[in-house]
Amino acid sequence: MFSLISLFVALLLALWLLQRNPRWLSHLFSRVMLRLNRRPAIRVWLVRLIGQMLLPDLHRRLLLGLLELDRCTVNDIMIPRQAVSGIDLDDDLETILQTLRSTQHTRLPVYRGDLNHTAGILHVRNATRFLGRSGFNKADILQYCRAPYFLPERTPLPAQLLEFQKLKRRLGLVVDEYGDVQGIVTLESILEELVGEFTTRAADRHPDITPQKDGSCLIDGTASLRTINRTLGWALPTEGPRTLNGLLLEQLETIPEAPVGLRVGGYQLEVLQLRGHLIKSARVLKIG
Secondary structure (H helix, E strand, C coil): CHHHHHHHHHHHHHHHHHHHCHHHHHHHHHHHHHHHHHCHHHHHHHHHHHHHCCCCHHHHHHHHHHHHHCCCEHHHHCEEHHHCCCEECCCCHHHHHHHHHHCCCCEEEEEECEEEEEEEEEEHHHHHHHHCCCCCCHHHHHHCEECCCEEECCCEHHHHHHHHHHHCCCEEEEECCCCCEEEEEEHHHHHHHHHCCCCCCHHHHCCCEEECCCCCEEEECCCEHHHHHHHHCCCCCCCCCCEHHHHHHHHHCCCCCCCCEEEECCEEEEEEEEECCEEEEEEEEECC
16 A cells, blocks of 8 residues: 555656656656556556546646656657658759748758658748748758757657757657658657647647537548547547558458448548548547
8 A cells, every 4th residue: 555655646746846857757757657567557546546636637637648658659649751741852942932831830851852861850930041032042941950860669758758858859750670760759749648739729739630510520541549539539449550541441451442431439430532552531420
């Protein structure tokens, strides 16, 4: 019983340290999570207890987030490469200018051909220094880029959060064991795993999730299942595939040649658009 109480006190202390000293938090967090991983029954007990506690909502989310954070790696929450917005230096200048003027992101990878040939990361704020300049060319873009930062796909989220802090970084490119870029992960995405979304409207948070009047949602196939669940309060399975496209292909056991519907647990899914071997979009309705 004493060990349970000590673990619970440690979690409360972690909440206070989160605001005071992130480095102390990292050491405490590692020790607590090590003990919880060895005793999964205690983890379940703590999750249930925290859910019943009369704590402010933010504090409750932080404690639950701490318990879940070390169970995830960066490839669980990364934006897959197919959905990454960036600047391709092989495009013409007009296309590049349109990307810079229309993007909703603060940082963009700059590459040649594909993300495996990323030359740097451009903060869009710096683009104002050359956009109005006469004789603007692609070399100006590279001049204001920061060197790209690569990280392994199996990096645990707590470790990556500390690396972002230590290196003063906010975006990293996730690579697999062969060195190929699989996607990007941001500091914001890790913090959202810990404290929840930073905005209230689903359309603002994730433009690839579009709620419909009938209660269903039109969702891009590349959308992360964890993001869908967190945004909509759903419980789509996340133990296997990480994207909606992956879940549909796993359930169908084939690449569909035409729109098709199926049921997964308490959800009705309908494939709407196909693009090559990828399910581009689907309609999902919670029926359970």
